[in-house]
Amino acid sequence: MNKKYNAEEAEKKWQKYWQQNNIYKYDFNISKQTFSIDTPPPTISGSLHIGHIFSYTQAEMIARFQRMQGKNVFYPFGFDDNGLPTERLVEKEEKIRAASLPRSEFIEKCLDTTQKYEQEFKELWMAMGFSVDWDLQYSTINSRVQTISQKAFLDMAKAGKAYIKESPVLWCTTCQTSIAQAELESKDIETTFNYIPFVVEGEELIVATTRPELLYGCVCLFVNPEDERYEKYVGKAARVPLYNYEIPILTDEKVSLDKGTGLVMCATFGDTTDVEWYEKHELKYKKVIRPDGKLYDDVPFIGGLKVIAAREKIIKLLNERGLLKKNETLTHTVSIHERCGRPIEIINSKQWYIDILSEKEKYLKAADEINWxxxxxxxxxxxxxxxxxxxxxxxxxRYFGIPFPLWYCSKCGKPIYAEEEELPVNPMESKPIKTCTCGSSKFVPETAVLDTWATSSLSPLINSKWNSEEDMHNKLIPMSMRTQAHEIIRTWAFYTIVRSLFHTGKLPWRDIMICGFVLAKKGEKISKSKNNAGSSPKQLIERHSADALRYWAAGAKLGTDTMFSEEELKLSRRFLTKLWNAASFCIIHLQDYNGNKPEELLPIDRWIIDRIKQVEEAAAESLKHYEIGIAKHTIDDFFWQDFCDDYLEIVKDRLYKPEVHGEKERYSAQYALYNVLLELLKLYAIYVPHITEEIYQSYFKQFEKVNSIHSMIWNMSPNYGDGSILQFGEHIKIIINEVRRYKSEKNLSLKDRIETLKLQIPESEGLYLTKTIKDIKACTWAENIEFEFNDELSVKLY
Structure with a gap:
């Protein structure tokens, strides 16, 4: 081994070696137990940042752990490269608007952009040493996935689970598309509560509203049925200010008695409550806001204006006409679109839906059957x-997405679904292969595309090549584990459960591993849109190494958010240097080791072997529960304290001076060094795969005959006997640490001699201690060691 570890050289070398030797390839032909991983396909919406490194690396470590437990690991990787996020990226990079180009030309730009970013993403994951089987790679826009997505939609539509209807829909006027409830976020904004008089039989009733621009869309006033103030007005008609048409006054329990004036206007549509009332009370619909965020031209006074401008103008107009009694500034929570951060509207529109409300109990039951x-x-x-x-x-x-596989009959309007053999199909470029049941052969294509979640929610089906000649879904579903961030529980986790239960009748996975975020500062998540990530992962790898980043990423408790500072990578580099130096020391002393087990192991050598098995057992238990950080902490404690600080210091003299301690005694230490270091490298291999491979290949491969440390199995065969050797080892650690503390307090060098070390130890450890006296003397620089038996350990120095 070289004196210094060259991470840049080693990491590239071993990444190439792993690929060339198919170290991580899934074997379809063996009966070994499969561990399958459903990994989030990263969205093509910009460059990856440290937050992605954090969560994806934690999951990758689980893949490595399961592989080293003897499992056949099915570890595919995909890219979510269709839909609105990709469109917005292309618009930003190309400085264009999708609507300003022919659809085909814009889609071509999207395809070029996704190819560029997918290559960039893949190169980053490979640079991080990810143990992915790249032969299983997929993208959500390719023809195979389009076929799966369209087939899945057709199955749901034909079963009535997917349906089309015209109704109020959540709408982003910035992105100009319908959205789902799961794509909403909340934001507090400053606005005004405007007090406006409605007239009932010549009497003014004051309504407070934050949306006065919707006065023209007002279809009803509501009061709480228990509100005595308005009891006599219920059932009467109120005249809308400015517009002078009448609307009914009705009751509903949802009206707050304390908020505003207790009198609420219902307009189509100001918020989700308006929608509830509209449907519950069968109110009429009045169009106010267009899909582009402007008011319809026929809205008096404010037609053609955007919402905020319309609000300002209507407030000014009300004030001029004496119809604004007062207004108050308040902080108001609004729903915004997570993709663009702009407030959403609710408009009437014809859209496709998947029924989820009717089976909420099924989805709640599924949660109990999954391990979280x-x-x-x-x-x-x-x-x-x-x-x-x-x-x-x-x-x-939108434009860049998977098309709905259907047309509408020009004569009767009936949906005409594509046949399975036509898939994947683009209805805008082809026609149905059959006529409508009404006899018409003229059709209008569906121009909307499927929400990207409607495809990525099928990732278990995509991974298992569902509905193809290579279909493996009966073997792979439920998959062993899903990994994802907590922010997409409401989308990716929920939607995948919905789709898997419908299409396979099974849960999508047995376990779900939820990772935390990396924060740029307290409360602020690092994200592509905020551009607050600092250095890119590529730059961090070049400066510090992939293993340094991986070691840092493994430090957090599962599910918790963490801050990132480049300073933290110094700790990673310190660890890598320590591991390299410790391994170098061991290997220097193993040059004449022959691999045979000695006739007798000295107690301290037995202790370190049993101790690493104990550590391995504890780490494995944590990792089975996806606690990467807890497992690493367990291994770190052993490496820094038990192995480096204590064991190597204890046996150092025995290794250097066989003429003093004996050849057999030295060989006992060599046997322990070889086996403990190899097992320690296997434990760390899931965290820092490059440096552990470098050390393994430099020395151990010639004896182990396995082509990679990552193809080895953790040696889970603990045999602690009655546990006395483990207790003895802990007592030896206490003795040595007491001596160190004593010398430190006296300002003595660790190599300064002490005349007598007097010990009291349990009688059961007497034989162990007798065989360890030489090691203790050498380590503590004690001239004499005296001991007597006592149940309580005692250390005295003279």
Whole structure:
């Protein structure tokens, strides 16, 4: 081994070696137990950042762990490269608007952009040493996935689970598309509560509203049935200010007695409550806001204006006419589109939906049948399902997505679905192969595309090549593990459960591993849109190495958010240097080791062997529960303290001076060094795969005859006997640390001699101690060691 470890050279070398030797390839032909991983296909919406490194690396470590438990690991990787996020990226990079180009030309630009970013993403994951089987790679826009997505939609449509209807829909006027409830976020904004008089039989009733621009869309006033103030007005008609038409006054329990004036206007549509009232009370619909965010031209006074401008103008107009009694500034929570951060509207539109509201109990039951790691993340899922108010809108009025495989009959309007053999199909470029049941052969293609979640929710089916000649879904589903961030529990986790239960009748996976975020500062998540990530992962790898980044990423408790500072990578580099130096020391002393087990192992050598097995057992238990950080902490404690600080210091003299300690005694230490270091490298291999491979290949491969450390199995065969050797080892550590503390307090060098070390130890450890006296003397620089038996350990120095 070289004196210094060259990470840049080693990492590229071993990444190439792993690929050339198919170290991580899934074997379809062996009966070994499969561990399958459903990994989030990263969205093509910009460059990856440290937050992606954090969560994806944690999951990758689980893949390595399971492989080293003897499992046949099915570890595919995909790219979510269709839909609105990609469109917005292309618009930003090309400085264009999708609507300003022919559809085909814009889609071509999207395809070029996705290819560029997918290559960039793949190169980054490979640079991080990901143990992915790249032969299993997929993208959500390719023809195979399009076929699966369109087939899945057709199955749901024919079963009535997917349906089309014209109704109020959540709408982003910036992105100009319908969206689903799961794509909403909340934002507090400053606005005004405007007090406006409605007239009932010549009497003024004051309504407070934050949306005065919707006065023209007002279809009803509501009061609480228990509100005595308005009891006599219920059932009467109120005249709308400015517009002078009459609307009914009705009651509903949802009206707050304390908010505003207790009198609420219902307009089509100001918020989701308006929608509830509209449907519950069968109110009429009045169009106010267009899909582009402007008011319809026929809205008096403010037609053609955008919402904010219309609001300002109507407030000014009300004030001029004495119809604004007062207004108050307040902080108001509004729903915004997660993709663009702009407030959403609700408009009437014809859209495709997947029915989810009718089977909420089924989806809640599914949560109980899945193992959630950490367990408290299950409550996020349950809260989401319990509070669902809308079916899942899956149609998007965009361009770069998977087309709906259908047309509409020009004569009767009936949907005409593509045949399975036509898939994948683009209805805008082809025609149905059959006529409508009404006899018409003229059709209008569906121009909307499927929501990208409608495809990525099928990732278990995509991974298992569902509905193809190579279909493996009966073997792979439920998959062993899904990994994802907690922010997409409401989308990717929930939608995948919905789709898997429908299409396979099975849960999509047995376990779900929920990772935390990386924060740029307290409370602020690092994200592509905020551009707050600092250095790119590529730059960090070049400066610090992939293993340094991986070691850092493994430090957090599962599910918790963490801050990132480049300074933290110094700790990673310190660890890598320590591991290299410790391994170098061991290998120097193993040059004449022959691999045979000695006739007798000295107690301290037995202790370190049993101790690493104990550590391995504890780490494996944590990793089975996806606690990468807890497992690493367990291994780190052993490496830094038990192995480096204590064991190597204890046996150092024995290794250097066989003429003093004996050849057999030295060989006992060599046997322990070889086996403990090899096992330690295997434990660390899941965290820092490059440096562990470098050390393994430099020395151990010639004896182990396995082509990679990552093809080895953790040696899970603990044999602690009665545990006395483990207790003895802990007592030796205490003795040595007491001596060190004593010398430190006296300002003595660790190599300064002490005359007598007097010990009291349990009688059961007497034989162990007798065989360890030489090691203790050498390590503590004690001239004499005296001991007597006592149940309580005692250390005295003279």
């Amino acid at each position: 790691y950490p367990s408290y993340m299950k409550s996020k899922y349950i809260n989401w399902v319990e509070n669902l108010k809308w079916d899942w809108c899956i149609s998007r009025q």
